[in-house]
Amino acid sequence: MTNEGFARVERAEVEPGTVEIPTGQVGSPLSEEEIRRRVGTGNFESAKNDKQSTSINS
Numbered sequence: 001m002t003n004e005g006f007a008r009v010e011r012a013e014v015e016p017g018t019v020e021i022p023t024g025q026v027g028s029p030l031s032e033e034e035i036r037r038r039v040g041t042g043n044f045e046s047a048k049n050d051k052q053s054t055s056i057n058s
Contacts, residue, residue, distance in 0.1 A: 004027075006026055006027075009026060032044075
């Protein structure tokens with residue numbers, strides 16, 4: 001799961017002088033079917049067909 005990947009590389013506190021930054025892929029890409037299952041068909045279709053552009057400052 002993606003959340004498990006984030007939990008594995010997330011750090012709340014870093015030792016002084018530590019420079020290791022994780023740069024690898026955290027999780028695998030989700031299929032359309034998996035996204036639809038997680039958010040629900042209605043939300044998926046609504047977001048997919050939304051003609052509004054999102055604000056980058058929100």
